[in-house]
Every structure is written in structure tokens, then in C-alpha cells.
Amino acid sequence: MRRFERFPMRLALLLSLFIIAASPLHAAPRERQTVEQAVVRLTNYQQSPNWNAPWRMKPPQPSTGTGFLVEPGLILTSAHVVSDSRMLLVHKPSVPEPFIAKVMAVAHDSDLALLQVEDPSFYEGLTPLPFGGLPVLQSRVQAYGYPLGGEELSHTAGVVSRIEFGTYVHPGVDSHLLIQTDTAINPGNSGGPVVQEGKVVGVAFQSNLKLNDVGYFIPVPLIQRFLRDLEDGSYDGVPEIGIQTSTLLNRNERAFLGLPEGAGGVHVDRILSRSSAAGVLQADDVLLEIEGLPIDLAGMVHHQALLVDFYIVAEGRQVGETLSFVIWRDHQRQTVALTLKPPPFGHEVRNSYDRLPEYLIHGGLVFVALTRNYLQAQEQLHPVLAYEHWYREIEQPNTRRKQRVVLARVLPASSNSGYTELRNFVLDQFNNTPVQSLAHLDSLLRSLPSETEHLVFTSHWNPVPVILNRHEIASEHDAILRTYGITETKRLHRKTGL
Amino acid sequence: MGFAATTVSATEVQHAVFLRVYQQPYDWQMPWNRKPVRRQTGLALVTPNQRLLTTAELVAEHTLVEVYRPGDRYPSKATVLRTDDALNLALLEVEDNAFWSGLEFPGWGKAQKGEVQVATAKAPDRWEQQAGMLDELKVGYRLRTETWIPVLQVQDVKDSGPAGAPVLQEGRVIGLALKQTDETWSVLHATHLQQFLEHPPSNPNSALTHRGFLWTRVPQPSVTNHAGIPAATVGIWITRILPFGTGSQVLRPGDLLTQLGAWTLNADGQIKHPVWGSVLFDTLFLEELTLGTAIELRIWRNGREQTVTATVRPFEPNQALVPSEPAGAAPHYLVQGGLLFQELSLNYLRSWGSEWSKRAPLRLRLYKALEHAALETPSQRVVLLTHVLPDAINLGYQDLSHEVVEQINGLDVSGLEAVHKAFQQPQGKYHVIRLRPGADRRRLILPARALESANRRIQETFRIPQLQRLGS
Numbered sequence: 001m002r003r004f005e006r007f008p009m010r011l012a013l014l015l016s017l018f019i020i021a022a023s024p025l026h027a028a029p030r031e032r033q034t035v036e037q038a039v040v041r042l043t044n045y046q047q048s049p050n051w052n053a054p055w056r057m058k059p060p061q062p063s064t065g066t067g068f069l070v071e072p073g074l075i076l077t078s079a080h081v082v083s084d085s086r087m088l089l090v091h092k093p094s095v096p097e098p099f100i101a102k103v104m105a106v107a108h109d110s111d112l113a114l115l116q117v118e119d120p121s122f123y124e125g126l127t128p129l130p131f132g133g134l135p136v137l138q139s140r141v142q143a144y145g146y147p148l149g150g151e152e153l154s155h156t157a158g159v160v161s162r163i164e165f166g167t168y169v170h171p172g173v174d175s176h177l178l179i180q181t182d183t184a185i186n187p188g189n190s191g192g193p194v195v196q197e198g199k200v201v202g203v204a205f206q207s208n209l210k211l212n213d214v215g216y217f218i219p220v221p222l223i224q225r226f227l228r229d230l231e232d233g234s235y236d237g238v239p240e241i242g243i244q245t246s247t248l249l250n251r252n253e254r255a256f257l258g259l260p261e262g263a264g265g266v267h268v269d270r271i272l273s274r275s276s277a278a279g280v281l282q283a284d285d286v287l288l289e290i291e292g293l294p295i296d297l298a299g300m301v302h303h304q305a306l307l308v309d310f311y312i313v314a315e316g317r318q319v320g321e322t323l324s325f326v327i328w329r330d331h332q333r334q335t336v337a338l339t340l341k342p343p344p345f346g347h348e349v350r351n352s353y354d355r356l357p358e359y360l361i362h363g364g365l366v367f368v369a370l371t372r373n374y375l376q377a378q379e380q381l382h383p384v385l386a387y388e389h390w391y392r393e394i395e396q397p398n399t400r401r402k403q404r405v406v407l408a409r410v411l412p413a414s415s416n417s418g419y420t421e422l423r424n425f426v427l428d429q430f431n432n433t434p435v436q437s438l439a440h441l442d443s444l445l446r447s448l449p450s451e452t453e454h455l456v457f458t459s460h461w462n463p464v465p466v467i468l469n470r471h472e473i474a475s476e477h478d479a480i481l482r483t484y485g486i487t488e489t490k491r492l493h494r495k496t497g498l
Numbered sequence: 499m500g501f502a503a504t505t506v507s508a509t510e511v512q513h514a515v516f517l518r519v520y521q522q523p524y525d526w527q528m529p530w531n532r533k534p535v536r537r538q539t540g541l542a543l544v545t546p547n548q549r550l551l552t553t554a555e556l557v558a559e560h561t562l563v564e565v566y567r568p569g570d571r572y573p574s575k576a577t578v579l580r581t582d583d584a585l586n587l588a589l590l591e592v593e594d595n596a597f598w599s600g601l602e603f604p605g606w607g608k609a610q611k612g613e614v615q616v617a618t619a620k621a622p623d624r625w626e627q628q629a630g631m632l633d634e635l636k637v638g639y640r641l642r643t644e645t646w647i648p649v650l651q652v653q654d655v656k657d658s659g660p661a662g663a664p665v666l667q668e669g670r671v672i673g674l675a676l677k678q679t680d681e682t683w684s685v686l687h688a689t690h691l692q693q694f695l696e697h698p699p700s701n702p703n704s705a706l707t708h709r710g711f712l713w714t715r716v717p718q719p720s721v722t723n724h725a726g727i728p729a730a731t732v733g734i735w736i737t738r739i740l741p742f743g744t745g746s747q748v749l750r751p752g753d754l755l756t757q758l759g760a761w762t763l764n765a766d767g768q769i770k771h772p773v774w775g776s777v778l779f780d781t782l783f784l785e786e787l788t789l790g791t792a793i794e795l796r797i798w799r800n801g802r803e804q805t806v807t808a809t810v811r812p813f814e815p816n817q818a819l820v821p822s823e824p825a826g827a828a829p830h831y832l833v834q835g836g837l838l839f840q841e842l843s844l845n846y847l848r849s850w851g852s853e854w855s856k857r858a859p860l861r862l863r864l865y866k867a868l869e870h871a872a873l874e875t876p877s878q879r880v881v882l883l884t885h886v887l888p889d890a891i892n893l894g895y896q897d898l899s900h901e902v903v904e905q906i907n908g909l910d911v912s913g914l915e916a917v918h919k920a921f922q923q924p925q926g927k928y929h930v931i932r933l934r935p936g937a938d939r940r941r942l943i944l945p946a947r948a949l950e951s952a953n954r955r956i957q958e959t960f961r962i963p964q965l966q967r968l969g970s
Contacts (some may be wrong), residue, residue: 246939249894253943256928269940283940383867386860394936418717454724461871463712463737463751469720 031142031198032155038069038129039153039192041091041146042077042115043098046084051377052408054357054368055486060086066145066192067115068200069128075115076223077191078205079106080170082113083353090117092126093153105230108353109237109343111170111205111218112226113191131220132199134304135160135179143183143204143215145192158183158213165309166216169206172351172372174343176238177312178216185215221316229318236319239340241311242275243268245287248297257286258331264288265328266299266310273397274344276323280336286328290314314340345393348372348403360438360490362445363455363473364411364480365419365466367427369438370404382424384461403437407457407466413480415472425466429458439492506617506627511568512602513671514541514664516622517552518573520562526849527884529829529840530962535561541619542590543664543674543691546603550590551691552662553676554581555642557588558825565592566622567601573622583824584643584704584813585686586676587694606688607670609635610773614652615666616675616683618659630655630683632667635774635781638684642844643822645706645813648781649676650685659683689784703742707783708813710743711736712870713755715765726801727754733798734767738870742814744787748795748806756803757796758782783810819869819880820844830914832921832966835944836887836956837895837931839903839917842866842880859900861936879913883933883942887960891952895942902934914968 047060065081067090075090082088082103089098099122106113117123135141137160144155162180167173181194185207194202194217202217222238229235245266248254259265265286271277281287288294290313293301301310314323317340324337347355348371357374360367368374375382375389388404407425410416427435431452435441445455448470455473457466481489517540525531542552542565550565557563557578564573574597581588592598614632619625634651650673652665663675665685673685690706697705713734716722722731733756736749749755756762758779761769768776787793787810795806815824822844823829829846832839840846842865850858855867865880881903888896903911906920907930921929924946931942944952957965 244940246941247894250892250943252891252928252945253894253941255945256930256943267939267941270935381856381860383864384871387864387868391861391864391936395934416718418715418721454720456724461868464714464717464735466717467721467724468718469723472720 031195034127034198035068035129035142035144035155035193035195036093036153037125037127039144040067040069040075040093040126041065041151042067042081042101042191043089043091044082044085045087045089047086048084048353049356051357051368051371051374054359054366054491055361055488064146064148064188065190066188066204068144068191068193069123069126070114070131070200070227071128073116073123074104074128075101075117076203077113077115078170078203078218079108079111079113079353080205081191082106082115083108083170085354088115090115090122092122105235106354107226107229107235107237108350109168109171109174110176110222110226111168112203112223114227114230129193129195129200130198131224132196132201134163134219134221134306135196135201136305137161137163139196141181141183141201141217142195143181143185143189143192143217144195145189145204147186147188150188154189156183158215161214163219163306163308165311170351173349174238175311176222176315177219177308179219181215181217182213183215184213225316225318237342239314239317239319239321240272240275240343241314241323241338242272242277242341242344243281244270244272245299247299248286254297257284257328259286259328263328264294264296266295266297270394272344274341276338276341278344280338281325281327282329284329287325288328288333289326291324346403348389355493356491358438358491358493359408360442360445360492361411361481361486362489363468363477364413364416364484365457365468365473366408366411367438367441368406368408370406370426374406374408378424384426385424388426401434401436402440405435405438405441411480411484413476413483415476416468419466419468422466425457426459426461427457428460429456431456438490442490442492504627506625510627511617511619511625512600513544513604513666514568514617514619515544515550515601516566516568516570516619517542517550517556517576517662518564518566519557519560520564521557521559522561523559524829526829526840526846529831529838529967530964532559539620540660540662541617541664541675542662543671544598544601544603545589545695548598548601549579549695550576550592551674551695552588552590553674554583554586554588554825556661557581557590560826563590565590565597567597568619568622568625570622580699581824581826582694582697582704582706583815583822584640584645584706585647585690585694586640586642587674587686587691587705589695603671604666605670606692607667607672609650609667609672609687612667614672614685615669616652616655616659616663617666618657618663620660628655628657628659632665632672632685635687635771635777635784637778637780642825643813643815644818645704645708646778646780647690647706648687648777648784650687652683652685653681655681655683687784693789702815704813704815705789706813707787707789707810708740708743709780709783710740710746710811711749712738712740713767715767716754722754722798725752725754725798727798731756731798732765733757733763734765736797741817742811744783744793744808744810745795746811748808749797750799752799754798755795756798757794759787759793761786820847820866821879828967830967830969831884832914832917832968833887833953833956833962834917834921834929834965835949835952836889836892837883837942837944838885838887839914840882840884841914842882842902846882846884861902862900881911881913881917883931887956889952889956889959891944891948891956892942895939898938898942901937903931904934905932906930918966918968 042065050056067075067077070076088101090101099117101115104114158181166178193200208214265288268285295310405427412420455468522532540556542550563576565576576590579589630652638649665673676684693705733754736753847854883901909920929944
């Protein structure tokens, strides 16, 4: 089992975004009245970048969603409802003029966001909804929202059919606890409350195209963890243990490990470098207990009334808190504790929002950082990019670079003639110096010794280096930018070269 | 507009025969199984020594090869003596001496531009004579074996014809038809047919001589300038050296190859051929550069012009990390405790169908796509745990599939033979199978003592004729 679903083959299991709505229901009139005083409709005019031409933006597009008041002055919704926002409007029931809102905090890892409206009159007549807890399986829940942006608040009902860990589509790689319901899910309902007995038990956020009448909502423990995380003024993210584990259902494997008869536990297959577990847990440890809860052979613990993945215990914690394990190592029980850290990887692994792509153009050569967004923007899966993005960290962790720089394409000009068909050349070295990041490449290009005649870009994936005349390239650089309508030669998020 | 086809009397055709081949492909996912029988038809050339020559693909995975002389009502049985997968050629034998009555090899001809004749048949008694225009010698890429082969191009043929049809010029054989697209036939040159016939059966390598390297155009003058090569120098840039073939022993990546023997290369790798005009230099391996001969290669290396001498060498199959097993080869496998081990091959990837490059598991596709990039530590083969046949002994592992095996009982496994040997050396009471990072689990344990009885049980439960089929 893994906490992070980094592999593309698992993407087939990913769920479609967008959410809730549907048929008439039987909410108690008082509950509906309470909810109506908290739920608002959102319109987000979002604009995302063109990852293949990173200096360009796509046309702005409106999308709708739902939010609800959780505290005086604060609206909770899904992160994907407010991502890449250029203007965000909040529509109050029965008030024709929308209010402009701003995003106060966003947790892309758990698809949650907090909004605020500056105009105090907006909050008149609105009342925050109280939080409940984890609902019981088969218990009924009501989902409220504005499917397809309709003017009237809609609500649907269903039962809780499953509570388990699953992939959150918005970040693409994170797996958290989610609750499955047979409540219909439609676009526009995302961010709306799922209510039980007048209390919020979740935020509707995604559906599953492969299953009929299946919707998902984010459970309260993850929402409350998000709110607690923000108490110090910044969002640190959901901590990650940083291990890959496998079940010990095979009795021979248990005997091989010398586990006592009747013992449970899961096997630690791999420790992610720079993770919370690095230096504390080891490959081949067996995790027997987490925070005093016995872990069974399938990796499950009894948490409240649930039998759920043992990661649930870490999920509720904050970065910097500790987590204790009883482990089986060297045929002995031992107790260890680790300090929780954020996941040990950068922005490039997740779907990226609210962040424009980095790039660097030199003499028509367009360099970009390899990210999940860039990879998915390619018409066809590119083998080298796929390996670099998904497999290098796993198979050759010691060779990982701070950032993988890709010569994405070449804007044709006479000085780069001969390379104009080049695509996705993963850069290893520039003039014999290993390239660590786009900013590093930028600094190398800006500090070339005066005697340098050639620019030599090499990749171990490609036996043909790119060799260009430095002076010809430099002399055409500005003209190339003008020809292709590019105003900025670079956009770098990292300030330092290394 | 094509030449007209004319029906001919069966007795007029003496150099070709009709083949009906029953094939039963292997199931590479369940390698002890075969798929349903299918039938293909084609033609074969009568050779000088009373054998038959046809394409290897036509007789691949055959269960029965029936051969009809033109006009025969009943078939004779043919036996496949040997095949050359790179050249796509197969040699057949018919034991019945009476079969050869009325058949005759018409002699070898020398191909040149102009009209050609092809006798084709869609049934043993329905022969017709077609004509076409031979106008080009091209270098084709044979995807199955990833080789480059010079082939004759015949245009304006009226109908598509069966594979294995002999192509004649002035009554003599100049080639064998491989495939047809639209009105163009690709024809294997008679030189290749002769080289195959003369190739010692004991030699496992192909009869196809091969350049042994990959190359590209020089993208722009800055490249040669950076390498210290005079601006006016023309040649091709050597990018990768293959583990076989002519240039493999003497060339290096980064060399600029300007001349092979007496032939000067242009920037596109072409030479001036006396018959065929500007053609890729690979065409020299047809007649001018024969197996075993020495050839001087003029190159620029490290800013100096120099001459190196290479020996013309053949294509050697199965040198790739993910090889293409010969057409019809039975898949190798090994079952231990319900774990099915196989080597990753192009054949295995193709079991996902014609769109395997999109549908096969990504990591396996990447092994193929990136095999030239020397990504892996030196390894002969990628060993896969392809499936688990569910049994009590492997409970907990039954959902694993297509994982890459790293070690068994502490031994690195670089092929099925290594897997076989490793299972003879358990670690105490257990066999320890270690999968590569990225697998759903890294380690599997099988009990050594219980393995044999579990194997018998699994063999019976899943009706597996043999628990292993290994190479030689």
C-alpha cells in the first residue's frame, strides 16, 4: 500500500472532479433553513497557463461551485472551485448583486480552501454551520449545493456507503480518507456541505465516472486538520510518514520475519529519502502499532467505529507533531517515534494551481521545468519524461536533481537551424556542468567565460548533444522573442542558481 | 495505372508453389497455451537444390504447412528447415521426391530498373501473371527485428499478391515479394536470398550483414566546428554503437563518418550507386560489402581525420535488453509456487495487441522505449513476475502482476536461467524473491520444503503441461 499514488497506471482509478446535486429530498425543514443561511454559490473566473507555451495563458473561463460559512467571516469550499482564480464572485441567496471574494487559504493537497468577502454586509443573515463527526456507515446524509450553477439551493440525500482512503483528484497524487455516498454528484456542487442532523459531516468534492450514483466528500477530521493548520497563519500541509508498506497476509512471510504467532503488522518496503520516517524507520521493519493502536495484517486499525488504513492516525496530525510506532526489528519489539514532515517532494509532483510555469528562453531554445502539468500537456506520453517524472525518484533516488530541466522545443531561427524539430530533450549538462534547475541554467548562461564559443547541451538520454554558436545565438535572441511575440525571456520561481 | 493481370495455365508456372499454412500462435500471457488455429496462404520459390523459399512470417508458429504445385488438387506436406527472422526468410523441405516433378529453378537474375513479372495465386489452381515496374532500391526498416534491409520497390502492380511470390526479370529470379502497400511491392533482393541459402545452418546469426551503429545528420555547422572538423567536411554523425554489426568494433559515438571503402557519403548518408543512383549506404551491404570482408572507414575523431578498418559483420538477434524473439519461437517461462516468471521481450509486449505501446504496463513499455539509453546496469534480460497463479502458498501475493524481479535468494537475476539456478539455493527454509523498487511489494517469501508439493498442486489445478520451458 502507498500513501501517494504517483503512478500513471493508477490514474485509471482516478475520479472525475466536480460534484453533487439531483433529485428532491426529505431534509427536515429546520435543517434546510439552517443550511440555507450558510450556503452560498460561487463563480470563479479562472485562467490557467499554457504549459507548452508557458509565456501564454489560456482564455479565462467561468466555473461554478458551492461554499458555506464555517466561522463568522469565513467560507469553506473546495480548492478546485477557486483555483487559478482571476475573479471570484459569491452569490448570496435572494441578493441579485454578487460579492467579490478572495482566497484566504488554500490546501491543494486536501482540496480545501477558505474564502473571505470584504463587504461586511455580505455576512448579514448568514450563520456558520456546526461540524459533526465521522458519519456511521449506512447512515443518511444530505448534500447541499448549486449543481450546474442554478439559482436555487439544491439538496439530495443518500447513505454513507464506504469510508476509506482514496486518491484526491485535484492534487492528483495525494491519498486521504474520503467518504463515499450514493448521493448524486454533479458539477457545481463542489465545495458544498454534506450534512447529517444539522451538522456538517463533509465537503462534497468529487464523483466517479465509472460508477453510477457515487459521490465523495471530504470528512470532517481532514477539514478540521486544515483549519487547525492555519491557526499559526500559514498552511504547512498534510504530513506524510514517507514509507511504502505491504501487507503480511502471507504466513510464510510472517514466519520468515519471526513474528510471534497471532501478531499483526505491515512490512515496511521502502523509506522515502528526506521523509518523516527517514532515519527512524528502516526497510524490513514491521509496524505493529501506531499511537497504541494495533495494526492488523492488512494494515488497518480500529479508529473510532471504523476499520481503516493506519495512515488515518498521521492524517489528523500537524507537521512537527510526533508519531509513535511499536515495530518488529531484528526479532524484537521496539518503540520508535518520528517527527512528522510534509511530503518529501516538490510542487512538480502534484497538479499545480495558482502558480505559473517556470521557463527560460535562450536563442529560441525553450527550457521548462519537468512537472506533472507539463507531462500531461504532451499529446502523447513521452517515455523519457515519464521515466524522469515517475520512476527516477523510486529507482535511482540518489540521482534526483533539484529540478529536472527540459529543453521543451526550439523556436525556429537561423542560429538554431537543424534543431528545430527537437522536442523534450532532458538536460543533464550545459558546457560540462550538471544543471540543477532552471535558475541554475540561467546563471550559467549569464556567467559564461568570454572565451566560450559554443553552447553545448547534453543529455544521457540522447546521444546527440545540442551544440550552438554562442554569438550567433546571442545576436538573434531579442529578434526571436519579438518574432514569436514573447515579452519575458524567463519566469523563475527559484531565486538562486543552486 | 497498373499493368494488366493475365490468367496463366498452371503448367506454365514451374518456379513457384502455393502454400497453405496452419498456425497456432503462442499465448505469451499464459505461455504454455496456444491460441486458436488460423490459416494463411502464400507462395514459395523453388530453389536450385529442390527446396522451397518463402517468408519466415508466413510459416511462423505453424502446425502444418501444406504445399501445392500449380494445378495440384491435393497437398504435400512441407517441413520448415530453418528461418532467418531478420531477413524474414524460411527454407522448406518436401520429402516426397515425386513432388519436384515439373518444378524447376529458373536461375538468378541481376535486378535492374525496368519491368518485372510475378506469378501469383490465390488458390492452388488459380494462377495469374502480373507485371510491375522496378524503379528503386530503398532501405526499409523491419520493425519486428528492428533492422534495416535494402529492398527493391516494384510499382504499378495491379493486385496485392501473396507473400513469398518470386519476382522475375527476363525469366530469372531477382527477388521475393514481402508485402504490398497500395500498388507498391517490397521485394527482398536475390542477393539476400542467396546469402540465406548459403548461410551455414549451424550459424545462429542472421545472414543479414549490418552496419552496427545508429547515425544522424549533422544538425548545423556549429557541431563540426565544435569538434574541430573543417567546415567543408561532409559526413554522418555516429550516435550509438550497437552490440553487433560492422561498425560496432571500431566506431564510437561522436565520430563523423565520411567514407566507406571507395564510397563517399553525403550529409544524408547516401552514396552514388552505379545502378540505383543516390541511395542510403546500407545498400552497399547487399553486394559490395560481403560478410567477413574488411572495409576502411574514413572518420573524424577528436579533431583528427583517420582511417579505421572494420570487418563486415552480421546482424545478431537477441542483443537488445528487450529482444524480439524469432517468429514462432515458443515463449520461455518458469513457474515456482504459482509465481510465473518470464523475460520481457517485444513478443510479450505485443500480447497487448497492436497498440501495445499505449496499452502495456507503462514501466514495461519504458524498458523498450529507453533500452538504448543505457539506463540499466548491464543486464542481459529483464525478468518479470508476470502473473501469480493463486494458491495457498502465495496467499497475499495473488494480485501481483508484471513486476520486475531484482534478486532471488540473494542472486541477481538477469535471465530465466538465473531464476532457475537461484531456486536451487534457498536461503535456509525459504526462497526470497526481491522485486525492483516501484513494485507493489518488494519481497515475496516461499517455503522451500513445501514448494515441490505446491508446484504439483498448482500444475494440476491450472492444467499446466510443464512448469517450465527454458532456453537451450
